[in-house]
Structures are given as C-alpha cells and as structure tokens.
Amino acid sequence: MKIATWNINGIKARIQNLKSWLEEAQPDIACLQEIKSVSEGFPSSTFEDMGYNVVVHGQKSFNGVAILSKLPIEEQQIGLPGDPSDEQARFIEVLVSTPSTPLRIGGLYLPNGNPVDTEKYPYKLAWMERLYQFAKGRLELEEPFLLAGDYNIIPADADVHAPDAWRGDALFRPESHAAYRKLLSLGLTDALYAVNDKPGQYTFWDYQAGAWPKNNGIRIDHLLLSPEAADRLQTCQIDKHTRGWEKPSDHVPVWIKLDV
C-alpha cells in the first residue's frame, strides 16, 4: 500500500499538477495540505472520478487539509482535539481497513510559527503539545498508525542547506526541536530516516532567491509511524522531480509503501 503526503499550496492553482502526479504515482492514500479552499470549493468529484474517496477539512483562503483514499473510509476525524477555539483547518484523520489490518492515518499541516516574537510561535508550540496528546492516545491502541504531513519542522542540520542561517527560525529553534523530539519519543519512527539517513533529502524549496536551481532546500514534510506501522515499512521516497514542473508547489510529495 502506497501512502503519500503533499503540501500542494492551493488546490485551484495545483489541480492539474495534482492529477498528473496521482496518475503517475498511483498512491492508495494521499494526505494533502494547504488546499486554501473551503470544503465545498474542493473539486472532490475530479478525484472521485479517479477512484478516490475524499474527505476535506477546508477553510477560506488559508490552510486546509484533505485525504484521498482508494480504500473505503470507515471513520474520520475532522480537526485536532484539545482546543475548541482553534478555527484553523490543519488536521484530518481517517481509518481504513487493509486486507491484513486496520490502518489509521492522520494528515496534518503544523503551524509555521514565524515570526517567533508574535503569538504565532506559542500557537505552534501549543499545537504541537495537542498533537503529542493526540498521538499518545492513538499509540495506546497498538495499531498501525501514522501521522503524515507538513510539520514545518527541520529535524536536524542534515535537513537544511545552511543550518546556521536557520537557528532562530520557528522551523529550527531549540523549543521547536524539543517539541518534535517529545513527539518522536512516544515511539514514532521517521519513515525516511528509517530507510535512508543521507543528508540533504529536501522536500521544500522556496520560490524566492533561486532556491530550487541552487538546491537550497529544507526537509519539513514527514511521515511518522507507530511501531506497528514501522514493522510493515517497505520503502520511503521523495518525488523531487515535481518541483521542476510548470507551476510547481514549493513542496514535493513524500510517500511510503507499507506491507499491509
């Protein structure tokens, strides 16, 4: 089973690229972030025609997440628990049944957090604490479970072209790293590093300053697996070539194959 995550940076601007990539990559499940659309504005029928079931958690103009699944969706959770006042659409989860096991998949768009001297940074850290509490509960089920998405966290120096230039950034600050380590310490496995820990495996290149031609990238899109999912991990890859397409997203897809 192939499961992917991709921050598409706007469904209206990216629908053609997304269709092309789905046809090429043939994921069974795709977690999408930054759809930048209300739920009713998401072109679900386009993907239903391609054989996907579609769940959307949209918002006007900003954020927004969706999951496309070729397997029937048995349960869904819209939004991250823990703060009823949070109106930002950043989390969606589905439960599907594979031939061998139930499988729970959370798709997330973790807050950026910049600038760090504004309320945006404490919001990011509080959101990460909520994600920690949620993941803790899911891991207690001892089932295959994964959290896939745009974490807006650069895990280590090996994941950024010029680490020293990023030290004070919300994606790379010690407090951000501490919150990310706390999440991992629950027993989650970074799928990419489990199969290949080479440096410089980027998933995002800024539109500005020639970042793509100069390969000034960062790795911020991750799939974190429960022990039961990690046991079934076959491979993890980054579809870097989509960054070179016409009208690209600034992120590229990351996907795993699970033996389920």
Next chain:
DNA sequence: ATGACCTGTTTAACAGGA
C-alpha cells in the same frame, strides 16, 4: 535563507507563507 516569488482575495495591493 537571499536573486529577480507564489496564492487567494478581489480586481490594487495585501496577508501569509517558510
């Protein structure tokens, strides 16, 4: 991580992104 950007909203700049 500094070149010279992109998207949505709305239809001229602005907010937000990373």
